Structures are given as structure tokens and as C-alpha cells.
Amino acid sequence: EEMGTAAAVLALVPLLCWAVVHASHVVYPELQSLEAKEVITELRTGYHFQPPKHWINDPNGPMYYKGLYHLFYQYNPKGAVWGNIIWAHSVSTDLIHWVALQPAIYPTKPFDVNGCWSGSATLLPNGVPVIMYTGIDPHKNQVQNVAYPANLSDPFLREWVKPEYNPIITPDHGINASAFRDPTTAWYGPDGHWRLVVGTKENMRGIAVLYRSRDFKKWVKARHSLHAGLTGMWECPDFFPVAVAGGSRHHQSGVDTAELHDRVVAEEVKYVLKVSLELTRYDYYTVGTYDHDKERYTPDPAFPDNDYGLRYDYGDFYASKSFFDPAKKRRVLWGWANESDTVTDDRHKGWAGIQAIPRKIFLSRSGRQLIQWPVEEVKSLRSKHVNVSNKAVKGGEYFEVTGFKSVQSDVETAFTIRNLDKAEKFDPAWRTDAQGLCKKFNSHVKGGVGPFGLWLLASDDLEERTAVFFRVFKTNDTNYVVLMCNDPTRSSYESQIYRPTFAGFVNVDIAKTKKIALRTLIDHSVVESFGAGGKTCILTRVYPRKAIGDDAHLFVFNNGESDIKVTNLHAWEMKTPTMNKLLEQ
Numbered sequence: 401e402e403m404g405t406a407a408a409v410l411a412l413v414p415l416l417c418w419a420v421v422h423a424s425h426v427v428y429p430e431l432q433s434l435e436a437k438e439v440i441t442e443l444r445t446g447y448h449f450q451p452p453k454h455w456i457n458d459p460n461g462p463m464y465y466k467g468l469y470h471l472f473y474q475y476n477p478k479g480a481v482w483g484n485i486i487w488a489h490s491v492s493t494d495l496i497h498w499v500a501l502q503p504a505i506y507p508t509k510p511f512d513v514n515g516c517w518s519g520s521a522t523l524l525p526n527g528v529p530v531i532m533y534t535g536i537d538p539h540k541n542q543v544q545n546v547a548y549p550a551n552l553s554d555p556f557l558r559e560w561v562k563p564e565y566n567p568i569i570t571p572d573h574g575i576n577a578s579a580f581r582d583p584t585t586a587w588y589g590p591d592g593h594w595r596l597v598v599g600t601k602e603n604m605r606g607i608a609v610l611y612r613s614r615d616f617k618k619w620v621k622a623r624h625s626l627h628a629g630l631t632g633m634w635e636c637p638d639f640f641p642v643a644v645a646g647g648s649r650h651h652q653s654g655v656d657t658a659e660l661h662d663r664v665v666a667e668e669v670k671y672v673l674k675v676s677l678e679l680t681r682y683d684y685y686t687v688g689t690y691d692h693d694k695e696r697y698t699p700d701p702a703f704p705d706n707d708y709g710l711r712y713d714y715g716d717f718y719a720s721k722s723f724f725d726p727a728k729k730r731r732v733l734w735g736w737a738n739e740s741d742t743v744t745d746d747r748h749k750g751w752a753g754i755q756a757i758p759r760k761i762f763l764s765r766s767g768r769q770l771i772q773w774p775v776e777e778v779k780s781l782r783s784k785h786v787n788v789s790n791k792a793v794k795g796g797e798y799f800e801v802t803g804f805k806s807v808q809s810d811v812e813t814a815f816t817i818r819n820l821d822k823a824e825k826f827d828p829a830w831r832t833d834a835q836g837l838c839k840k841f842n843s844h845v846k847g848g849v850g851p852f853g854l855w856l857l858a859s860d861d862l863e864e865r866t867a868v869f870f871r872v873f874k875t876n877d878t879n880y881v882v883l884m885c886n887d888p889t890r891s892s893y894e895s896q897i898y899r900p901t902f903a904g905f906v907n908v909d910i911a912k913t914k915k916i917a918l919r920t921l922i923d924h925s926v927v928e929s930f931g932a933g934g935k936t937c938i939l940t941r942v943y944p945r946k947a948i949g950d951d952a953h954l955f956v957f958n959n960g961e962s963d964i965k966v967t968n969l970h971a972w973e974m975k976t977p978t979m980n981k982l983l984e985q
């Protein structure tokens with residue numbers, strides 16, 4: 401009989417053993433099964449993906465199948481801390497409104513008895529989706545398993561079956577069995593083999609181990625890895641093609657991982673390898689070429705291939721995964737944003753973790769970086785609109801954007817800089833430490849050109865406020881460096897909260913354009929910012945005590961000597977989409 405409510409289904413999820421796991425997976429044995437009795441709704445997000453209660457982490461197996469977007473995610477059905485991990489499942493027609501389904505994958509077999517960890521979906525040529533995920537076996541070893549839909553005529557793909565021949569990839573000798581996880585979506589080679597990678601480590605070496613298979617059942621390890629680096633464990637690798645400008649397809653179009661890449665196509669695509677660094681908790685990527693015959697990925701030399709590499713997001717954004725959306729011919733990126741308050745706070749709230757707004761992701765026209773932009777569907781939530789245009793903000797001044805409620809909003813601002821003469825001198829040693837630079841020159845430190853930007857989730861007396869801003873430095877008379885920064889140090893009266901500044905450089909020719917744009921999605925306890933049309937992104941979690949609900953204000957500020965101008969500011973209140981509607985039977 402089919403289940404009526406998610407609660408009934410969750411009750412069926414078998415009791416799990418306490419997972420004793422890898423160091424990064426902090427285990428709170430005494431906490432992880434404490435059911436949230438109450439859910440505190442204050443500060444819960446309105447339009448970011450979040451289940452009704454409890455802990456969530458990585459997005460898993462995102463895909464589009466027969467008119468529906470599927471999102472699976474790591475979930476603790478028993479509490480607001482990490483543990484008892486299963487795959488929860490929701491579907492949507494637009495990536496914004498969601499229907500919650502029964503959990504898709506949960507421990508039922510020896511090969512996943514101690515947890516169902518992250519993984520990906522692949523669409524086979526016969527149209528059948530297959531999920532490959534990491535199971536934690538009775539010896540606490542990490543193994544890779546597949547699951548297939550029980551019933552292909554169910555458009556919701558509610559039930560998943562795990563074949564008895566699992567596990568299909570096990571850690572052989574030489575592989576660290578407690579660090580061997582998160583299989584990628586598979587790609588199909590001209591030689592008739594599927595390939596995928598699994599993340600692992602060997603001491604400080606993070607590795608993307610390559611496997612190949614003809615039938616998705618028997619997998620063989622390739623002689624060498626796809627890629628490796630001295631950055632510690634590689635979690636949640638993601639490997640996918642992107643279109644280059646000048647080719648036959650529009651450079652913003654997504655490229656299907658399953659597409660066969662012959663020589664002609666090869667000239668029109670580049671490959672992206674993203675890994676999640678367990679040690680520093682950043683998702684960094686390189687762009688390069690992939691040689692099918694040699695089974696080698698080579699990052700282009702312009703991309704630093706280490707901790708200083710480009711990041712999807714310079715804030716709280718981890719374990720991301722992309723998928724190709726055939727309906728809109730785009731690649732969409734999901735990423736997890738953890739809480740930054742305390743475990744006690746999370747237990748008290750009864751919930752922890754959200755997914756960032758899905759982002760369309762593509763290679764910039766120049767080929768020097770990826771561009772990310774909230775999927776266009778998010779605009780369907782825009783309601784009350786206010787606009788400010790051609791407003792000068794003198795050095796040291798600020799003004800409030802009034803006439804709308806900013807606590808759940810979408811704010812697009814275009815700034816013009818009049819004059820760059822006063823830009824502060826840039827020390828080349830700062831190049832690898834945007835975050836440190838933002839800490840040193842935070843929003844309260846007066847500058848030459850900037851800091852200018854937004855104070856948001858601000859109390860009327862400005863005692864509480866989160867700053868998102870730009871600051872321009874000069875390297876010499878003609879070259880400038882733009883820093884984008886998120887400063888939450890005054891975001892909350894609460895003192896126990898972790899409030900690091902987050903920052904990244906923005907690759908723009910500011911001397912030429914004298915303009916820079918900022919889009920910020922504000923949603924109660926999340927601030928998600930896209931600088932210069934999606935070149936630099938920063939997500940932060942903040943927990944104001946006073947600047948909540950209708951008491952949250954929005955200001956534009958300029959704490960630099962030089963005047964700036966708000967050429968245009970458009971702000972919209974955002975509606976709340978259905979998020980956890982249960983499927984009517």
C-alpha cells in the first residue's frame with residue numbers, strides 16, 4: 401500500500417546503527433536521534449530549499465526525468481545534526497516549487513547498512529535512470545552501489561530497487577576504505593565504455609579514481625586516476641563538459657555528459673573538474689581538456705590547481721553537484737549551505753541546512769572562469785517591486801531602500817564609480833588571500849574607492865547588519881583589483897555564532913567600465929550574492945535577533961572617500977513557494 405504522509409514513510413525507515421565515520425563527519429551519538437519536538441520557524445528560509453525539519457546536507461543525484469526535476473539530498477530523519485544518513489527525495493516542475501516524496505534510498509542491505517551517502521544519477525541510453533551512491537557496509541567500509549527505479553511508469557520514481565549484485569565498486573588494495581566515496585554521473589566514451597570517478601585520498605593527496613564499465617555492472621579501475629592534487633580528501637567530485645564561445649552552440653548552453661564527444665565536438669567543449677575539499681570546505685574547480693583515448697584530464701595552465709583555485713562560491717557552499725537539464729538545454733548547479741550557528745541552536749531550531757538556489761552554470765565568453773546565475777524560474781517569485789535610479793552616494797553616506805519588505809527579497813543593483821584615483825594600493829601578497837583581505841579591510845574600515853554596497857538584514861538603528869560590498873585597489877596607475885566581500889561580523893547580537901568574513905576577487909576591467917553589478921538573494925538567514933553578473937558568488941548564513949521579519953531593513957552604503965552612484969536598483973519582495981507539499985495519492 402502506498403504511504404499517505406512522509407511522516408508515515410519516515411517511520412518505516414529502519415533504525416540505524418550509530419555511524420562511526422570519518423573525522424569530517426562529526427558524530428553526536430547522544431544527539432543524532434533526538435527528534436525535533438518543535439520547529440522554530442523564525443529565520444527559516446522562505447524560498448531556499450529546506451525540508452520541514454531536521455538535518456540536511458549534500459544534494460544528490462539531481463536530474464530531469466519526463467517533465468520533473470528530481471532532487472535527492474542527504475538527510476537525517478531523526479534529528480537536526482548529521483547522522484542516520486538517507487536519501488530524501490523531492491520533485492518539482494520548475495526547480496522552485498517542490499513536492500516531498502518518500503525517502504528514495506535508505507539502509508536495507510549489508511552493503512549500505514551503516515548509511516547511504518552521496519552519489520549521482522546517470523540516464524542510460526534506453527531512458528532508464530540509474531543512481532550510484534556510496535554505501536557504508538558492516539565493516540564501515542565505503543562501497544559504491546547502484547539503484548534502479550522499481551517502476552518506470554511512475555513519473556515520480558518513488559521507489560528504488562538495489563540489485564543483489566551490489567556493491568559494484570569496492571575499495572581494492574591500496575585504496576583507503578574509509579575515504580572512498582561520492583561517485584559522479586557517468587559519461588559515455590566513443591569506445592563504448594561508461595566512465596565515472598570516485599573521490600578518495602592517499603595521505604594528503606586527493607584523488608579522482610577513474611572506473612570504466614560496458615554494462616554499468618562490472619566496473620574496472622583504470623590504470624591511472626583522472627586527476628589528483630595535494631589538497632587532502634576529494635569529496636563529491638563533479639566532472640562535466642561546458643560549451644566554449646565561438647562553437648556551434650551558444651556558450652551558455654549546457655552540454656550533456658552522455659553526449660558522445662568526437663573530435664569536432666571536442667573543439668567546442670572544455671571540461672570542468674570540481675572537487676569538494678574536506679579540509680578547507682571549499683568547492684574549487686579547474687577548466688581543461690579531456691582526452692578520451694588516454695583517459696586523461698589536463699587542467700589549462702591558467703587555472704591554479706590547488707587551494708588557491710577558483711571557487712564556485714567564496715562563502716558557505718559545499719558538496720555541490722551539477723546536472724544537464726535537457727528541457728532548457730542548460731547545466732544546473734546545486735550546492736549545500738550549512739548553518740553557522742551552534743549545534744545547540746540547531747537542536748533548538750529543529751532544523752539545519754539548506755540548498756542554495758539552483759544556479760545555471762556555464763563557461764564565460766573569455767573561457768577564464770565559470771559564470772553562475774540563479775535559474776530564471778526564481779523570477780516567478782518576484783512580487784512587490786521598488787526602484788531607485790541615478791542616486792549619488794557620497795563618500796561616508798548611506799540611504800535606506802524603503803517601500804518594500806526586504807527580509808525575503810531579490811535585489812539587483814548597478815553601481816557606477818566616478819573616479820578611481822583614490823583606490824588604495826594593492827599588495828601582490830594579497831592575491832591568494834581575498835578572505836584575509838576582507839577581514840583586514842572590513843566594511844567599517846574607511847577606504848578610497850569603496851567599501852560600497854549593501855547593508856542588509858539590518859535593524860533600524862543599524863546595530864545589526866550584514867554588509868555585502870566591493871572595494872577597489874590599484875596595482876599600478878592603470879591596473880585595478882576588485883574585491884567582493886561579505887562581512888557578517890555585526891549580523892547578530894548573538895555572540896556565540898561563527899561569523900567569518902568571506903571574499904573573492906572579481907575578474908572585471910573596472911578602469912574600462914567603471915561599473916559593477918550586484919545581485920543579492922536575501923532570505924531570512926541566508927544571503928546569496930552574485931557579483932558582476934555571476935563571476936564571483938558568496939553565500940553566507942546569518943542569524944539576526946532584531947533585524948527579522950518586518951524589522952529587517954535594507955540600505956545602500958558607501959564607506960569610501962570617492963563618490964559612487966546607484967545607476968539602478970531594482971528590488972522585489974519574494975513570494976514563498978510550496979516546498980514540502982506532500983504528494984496526494
Ligand code: DQQ
Pocket residue numbers: 425457458474485517518534581582635636718719
Ligand atoms: N557528505 C556525505 C559524503 C560526502 C560528504 C555524507 C560531503 O558522502 O563526502 O553525508 O559533505
